[in-house]
Amino acid sequence: MDLKKYKAKAKFNQKHCLGLEGYTTDEILQVLALAFELKEKQKKGIPHKLLEGKTLAMIFEKSSTRTRVSFETGIFQLGGQGLFLSSSDLQMGRGEPIKDTSKVISSMCDGIMIRTFAQSIVEELAEYSSVPVINGLTDLLHPCQALADVMTFYEVHGTFEGKLMCYVGDGNNVAHSLMMACAKIGLDLALACPEDHMPDPEMMKKISQEATKNGVAISIYDDPKKAVIGADAIYTDVWTSMGQEADAAKKQAALSAYQVDEALIARANDDCIFLHCLPAHRGEEVTSGVIDGVQSAVYIQAENRMHVQKALMALLMK
Ligand code: CP
Ligand code: NVA
Secondary structure (H helix, E strand, C coil), X not given: XXXXXXXXXXXXXXXXXXXXXXXXXXXXXHHHHHHHHHHHHHHHCCCCCCCCCCEEEEEECCCCCHHHHHHHHHHHHCCCEEXXXXXXXXXXXXXXXXXXXXXXXXXXXXXXXXXXXXXXXHHHHHHHCCCCEEECCCCCCCHHXXXXXXXXXXXXXXXXCCCEEEEECCCCHHHHHHHHHHHHHCXXXXXXXXXXXXXXXXXXHHHHHHHHHCCCCEEEECCHHHHCCCXXXXXXXXXXXXXXXXXXXXXXXXXXXXXXXXXXXXXXXXCCEEEECCXXXXXXXXXXXXXXXXXXXXXXXXXXXXXXXXXXXXXXXX
């Protein structure tokens, strides 16, 4: 597969990015192709002001380092500006309806990025918005992360064909979007999660349907040692996601056998990379040896958030 050929494709019919479910394989590959192009331009200092004068409103109901910095810097590099809006400062935080918030913000801005709790909030925001809405993480999904994840995989391995992505740990928002992205682009998947922390069954159904359609194999294990055999990337995420703090002790106990350590990564392919959306908890879901080791691609992955979101904004907000 040569991503370059997707640069020329003019068809991109998405209005929002609430998740990757409604995206076609071609649309995702087009985002990735543009992301690589913009990454190269940014590195070489070639101007690419595709969104000159445009404003992106960025609503945060949860903490963030990468999402905030990557969107704010990304829109600036495209010639526009980002508006950081913390929900604790917005009237939304005092009960102003999503509908009114959406209608008002979209009357003044050219795009809205939101990080929040329920997926339904992002969907309601999009329903009333006259401009593109981008999901910057919900309890259910993290689509921008997944785009950066598969971009990083491609950057390192040069293809998705015949390769295997292995996700180990909590079947959470990051896992849902990662699996959907893999199912769409043709990257086989192995999943190792404890029985009580499997991905959401509804999501799993949609991902499996997509995988079947695209000839993608999904193998499910409860033993991570079996799941990582033949893996080209091992991915994990925190055991306690934002908003789940009350369950932290329970989750630690359930997931302790799912730590990605040196012995686990040694069972995968020699050129297997380690991926993590960050922030990481060294000593919990991953050892310092792995995340700081030579196979770790986590900082390229974090940087790719910016490049892939620039591509996404350019395609949605053009
Ligand atoms: N991976 C990610 O979304 O990081 P932040 O929470 O720092 O935005
Ligand atoms: N699963 C994590 C991802 C953080 C980027 C969370 O939701 O907190």
